[in-house]
Amino acid sequence: MTGERPMSGRERWEQETYRAFVEKSAERPARFESLSGIPLKPLYAPEDLEGWSYERDAGYPGEFPFTRGVYPSMYRGRLWTMRMFAGFGRPEDTNRRFKYLLEQGQTGLSTAFDMPALMGYDADHPRARGEVGKEGVSISTLDDFERLFDGIPLGDVTTSMTINCTASVALAMYLAIADQQGVGWDRVGGTVQNDMLKEFIAQKEWICPPEPAMRIVVDMIEFAAKLVPRFNPVSISGYHIREAGSTGVQELAFTLADGLAYVEAAVARGLHVDSFAPRLSFFFDVHNDFFEEIAKLRAARRMWARFMNERFGAKKAESMRLRTHTQTAGVSATAQQPLNNVARIALQAMAAVLGGAQSLHTNSYDETWALPTEEAVTVALRTQQIIAEETGVPLTIDPLGGSYYLEKLTGEVEARAMDYIRRIDAMGGMIRAIDQGFPQKEIADAAYRYQLMDDRGEKVTVGVNAYAMRDTTPINFLKIDETVELEQIERVGRFKAARDPAKVERRLKQVADACRTAQNVMPVLIDAVKDYVSLGEISDVYRQVFGLYREPIIF
Amino acid sequence: MSERTVRVVVAKPGLDGHDRGAKIVARALRDAGFEVIYTGLHQTPEQVVATAIQEDADAIGLSVLSGAHMYLFKRVLELLKDKGADDIAVFGGGIIPPEDVAALKGIGVKELFTPGTSTQDIVRFVRGNIRAAV
Numbered sequence: 001m002t003g004e005r006p007m008s009g010r011e012r013w014e015q016e017t018y019r020a021f022v023e024k025s026a027e028r029p030a031r032f033e034s035l036s037g038i039p040l041k042p043l044y045a046p047e048d049l050e051g052w053s054y055e056r057d058a059g060y061p062g063e064f065p066f067t068r069g070v071y072p073s074m075y076r077g078r079l080w081t082m083r084m085f086a087g088f089g090r091p092e093d094t095n096r097r098f099k100y101l102l103e104q105g106q107t108g109l110s111t112a113f114d115m116p117a118l119m120g121y122d123a124d125h126p127r128a129r130g131e132v133g134k135e136g137v138s139i140s141t142l143d144d145f146e147r148l149f150d151g152i153p154l155g156d157v158t159t160s161m162t163i164n165c166t167a168s169v170a171l172a173m174y175l176a177i178a179d180q181q182g183v184g185w186d187r188v189g190g191t192v193q194n195d196m197l198k199e200f201i202a203q204k205e206w207i208c209p210p211e212p213a214m215r216i217v218v219d220m221i222e223f224a225a226k227l228v229p230r231f232n233p234v235s236i237s238g239y240h241i242r243e244a245g246s247t248g249v250q251e252l253a254f255t256l257a258d259g260l261a262y263v264e265a266a267v268a269r270g271l272h273v274d275s276f277a278p279r280l281s282f283f284f285d286v287h288n289d290f291f292e293e294i295a296k297l298r299a300a301r302r303m304w305a306r307f308m309n310e311r312f313g314a315k316k317a318e319s320m321r322l323r324t325h326t327q328t329a330g331v332s333a334t335a336q337q338p339l340n341n342v343a344r345i346a347l348q349a350m351a352a353v354l355g356g357a358q359s360l361h362t363n364s365y366d367e368t369w370a371l372p373t374e375e376a377v378t379v380a381l382r383t384q385q386i387i388a389e390e391t392g393v394p395l396t397i398d399p400l401g402g403s404y405y406l407e408k409l410t411g412e413v414e415a416r417a418m419d420y421i422r423r424i425d426a427m428g429g430m431i432r433a434i435d436q437g438f439p440q441k442e443i444a445d446a447a448y449r450y451q452l453m454d455d456r457g458e459k460v461t462v463g464v465n466a467y468a469m470r471d472t473t474p475i476n477f478l479k480i481d482e483t484v485e486l487e488q489i490e491r492v493g494r495f496k497a498a499r500d501p502a503k504v505e506r507r508l509k510q511v512a513d514a515c516r517t518a519q520n521v522m523p524v525l526i527d528a529v530k531d532y533v534s535l536g537e538i539s540d541v542y543r544q545v546f547g548l549y550r551e552p553i554i555f
Numbered sequence: 556m557s558e559r560t561v562r563v564v565v566a567k568p569g570l571d572g573h574d575r576g577a578k579i580v581a582r583a584l585r586d587a588g589f590e591v592i593y594t595g596l597h598q599t600p601e602q603v604v605a606t607a608i609q610e611d612a613d614a615i616g617l618s619v620l621s622g623a624h625m626y627l628f629k630r631v632l633e634l635l636k637d638k639g640a641d642d643i644a645v646f647g648g649g650i651i652p653p654e655d656v657a658a659l660k661g662i663g664v665k666e667l668f669t670p671g672t673s674t675q676d677i678v679r680f681v682r683g684n685i686r687a688a689v
Contacts, residue, residue: 115570115621119597127599130626131570204572204596245575331575335670368670369652370622444578451579455673464671477652480622553595555578 010045018042031458035289036247038412044404052407057302061397063317065305067298067410068398069356070321075394080352081359082384083160083325087112087136088371089484091147094137098152100374104381109152110160110361112136113170118205120166120539123488124496132485135371136162140492141534145173146180154178158189160235160325165207165542167194168216169535172525175228179530191232191281191325194220197258197430200549201439203240207539208546210431216521216542218265223522225276232281234262235325241439242285243331245447248296249413251285253420254430254439256303260421261430263312273312277319286352287329288344291409294400297324297355299414326357333368337463338475341365346383353387354400360384370477437552444555492534499532507533508541515545559687564612566594566603568631571621576648580616583674584681600630608640614665614685616677617647624651628659644685648672 007015032040041048059065062072071077084106086097098109113136116128122140123132132138137148149159154177163170171192178188196213199206206213217234224233238255246254259280266276284300286293304322308314328348333341342365352360362380364372372380388394400406420442427433434440453459460466507528514521528538565581567574574596581593592610594603607615619627628647635641641663648668651659656667666680 115623119570121570127570130623130630131621134622135571199572204574205570243573243575245579368650370650444582447575448579448582451583451674455675461671465673551595553593555581555593 008045008047010043010047013043034248034292034409035287036249036292036413036416038249038292038409038416044408046404048404048408052411054402057411058401058407064309064320065302066321067302068401070301070323070358074356074397075353075388076397079388079394080357080384081108081158082106082381082388083108083110083359083361084377084381085110085112085160085162085327085361086377087114088478089133089137089480090488091137091139091144092150093133093484095148095150095152097374097377101377101381102152102157104378105385106381108158108160108359111148111162113161113163114138115205117166117535118163120207120536120542122492122534122536123485124492125536128485130485132488134480138484138488139170139173139535140488141495141532142173142176142529143491143495143532145177149174149177153183154181155183155187158191160191160193162193164193164196164199164203164205165213166535166539167192168220168521168525169529169538171220171224171231171233172522172529175526176530185228186230188228189230191235192220193237193283194234195237195258195283197261197434198237198240198255200434200551201241201254201258202244202246202443204551206549207542209549210434212515212542212546213549214261214265214431217262218269219520219522221262221266221276221279222269222271223520224279225271229279232279233276235281235283236262237283239283239285239327241443242287242329244443245331245450246443247446248287248289248292249416250420250439250442250446252296252300252303252413253417253424255282255284256300256307256417257421257424257430257433259304260307260311263308264429267312273308273314274316274319277308277312277314278316278321281358282322282324284324284326284357285329286326286348286355286357288332288348290347290351291406292413293348293351294355295406295409295413297326297352297357298406298410299417300324301356302410303414303417323358325359325361326352326355327361328352328363330363330367333363333365334461334464335368337469338365338368340463341368342379342383345380346387349383349387350391350393353393354398356398366475366477369475370479373476373478375476437554440552440554495532496534503531504533504537507531508537511538511541512545515541560588560590561614561681561685561687562590562592562610562612563614563616563681563685564592564594564603564607564610565616565618566598566606567596567618568598568600568603568627569619569621569623570597571619571623572596573620574618576620577616577618579674580618580648580677583678584616587678587682589681600627600634603631604634604638604640607635607643608638611688612643613687614644614646614681617645617649619647619649619651622650624649624659625655628664629662632663642688646680648677
């Protein structure tokens with residue numbers, strides 16, 4: 001029946017002007033599709049928004065469904081938090097970098113831990129050999145946390161800690177430091193990443209299988225809701241899913257599906273959704289495809305608000321607000337012509353701001369080579385300050401809202417992500433989907449497709465498969481002194497030896513008892529770390545009580 | 556005598572979980588016709604070497620993005636030598652600065668692939684340099 005409908009303006013333009021032109025002068029042989037594979041029209045016009053309702057689908061900032069922003073005044077009220085992730089070497093090395101970043105105008109701290117801490121091994125464990133202080137700061141006992149936060153008032157700064165299967169220990173140590181500083185827990189603000197589901201899906205740092213891992217996460221959600229009300233006990237993270245090679249649509253879908261699983265588990269514990277949901281926070285990647293990334297962040301807010309309202313009956317607006325940290329895409333940075341990364345990072349940061357992020361980490365241009373130097377980190381932080389202070393972008397709320405293209409794309413991204421979420425629901429939720437290897441396989445396939453496009457030159461990476469140069473300016477990069485490992489091993493050994501072994505035994509037994517029963521693990525963990533029971537010793541208890549996770553091999 | 560298919564163990568030694576590269580390389584080598592055994596994550600050097608010997612591998616491809624490459628590659632080479640299995644070639648990839656690439660090649664690592672490498676370069680390397688043991 002379409003033949004009877006009068007031609008729309010866009011159809012007329014397409015037939016009369018566009019086609020005629022393209023027949024004479026062909027378009028570039030580019031792939032006209034988004035990075036997630038959404039086909040893109042040459043032009044978007046009012047008719048693309050048929051069925052779209054401004055009030056229902058966009059709405060107003062600070063109001064349901066929050067598409068245009070979670071706060072009423074957005075960046076006119078407060079700029080996003082500039083939060084640079086830092087951590088390397090000894091605790092005092094990272095403490096120095098923290099203080100430098102605060103002096104440079106950074107507004108929140110963000111801690112990177114080394115691989116042994118992230119996997120539940122002390123610096124003196126044989127499995128830690130070669131990895132101590134390399135990818136983050138080395139932490140074994142409270143002594144390390146004392147040095148890490150030396151001179152940093154925990155009542156005044158918020159700290160984000162990127163740690164997952166050992167997040168419970170990190171939170172315990174952080175609260176122990178707050179007690180030492182005389183700062184009440186009600187004044188302690190920050191975030192532990194603590195998103196175990198995405199570990200099984202993407203980042204792959206784990207101790208025990210998904211069910212007990214989930215139980216500890218819920219213990220922390222419950223504990224924080226009651227006693228540390230300004231702390232975000234989980235940061236539901238798409239970043240690692242994306243960095244593992246997913247598309248933007250997959251990142252969105254799997255992240256929200258993880259979020260739904262946490263909410264279900266906490267509700268099953270008996271918590272009221274409005275008692276904990278306001279403290280759930282998110283973390284998304286911001287990759288190269290400028291508009292798709294903005295659409296992803298807008299779709300994420302709209303979808304989450306509707307899920308919280310419709311699935312869980314949340315009543316508080318705060319429970320429906322998807323607040324998110326963002327980070328530019330490490331995976332998009334190139335080792336070749338590394339200064340080009342400055343431009344990539346700036347554009348991705350701009351997308352994060354146009355997408356309405358609450359906080360942002362800009363990567364440093366040298367991170368394909370090593371952890372960033374102070375100079376590289378400064379450029380990355382200045383990039384955010386330039387967007388904030390010079391471009392005028394934060395002066396009005398959601399400046400791209402209402403764009404035919406962006407609103408249409410937001411809807412397309414949402415629809416494709418919903419397809420995935422329906423499939424995961426049908427499998428019985430995310431834990432079941434992980435058991436079946438579903439998200440892992442989807443991501444591995446997407447990563448391989450992306451690599452093949454790159455290999456074949458179907459996707460241009462400037463400076464790598466196009467515009468390559470033989471020699472590029474060498475850059476300085478950060479080297480971690482090998483003596484760090486030896487010093488940390490020696491120091492941990494000394495601290496462990498100085499403890500009363502009977503007291504340590506008693507504390508570990510309390511932790512094991514809590515793990516074996518339905519008792520919340522957090523209170524006994526705090527007592528344990530105050531007696532210098534180590535992260536590795538507590539993780540050993542987790543390993544003994546819950547068993548080790550073995551991944552399905554999928555490639 | 557017909558030559559058997561080259562067999563490669565792709566391994567992730569150490570604690571780091573960044574397995575995008577390892578999995579892509581494993582799949583590209585498999586698609587190119589090699590026999591590929593992927594160890595999965597969090598392998599100790601001892602486990603990697605044991606797998607390579609048990610699987611009768613011709614080469615081990617190690618993926619390290621954690622900065623622990625100097626320790627892990629060296630340890631795998633030492634263990635292969637100790638077990639009399641140093642006919643198994645070792646190559647690898649990851650975030651490895653140029654001077655470390657030179658140092659590792661100096662102690663016997665056959666090739667190292669850094670970010671931006673095409674999978675076809677890795678396939679070509681294996682095809683050109685790794686022979687199936689008879």
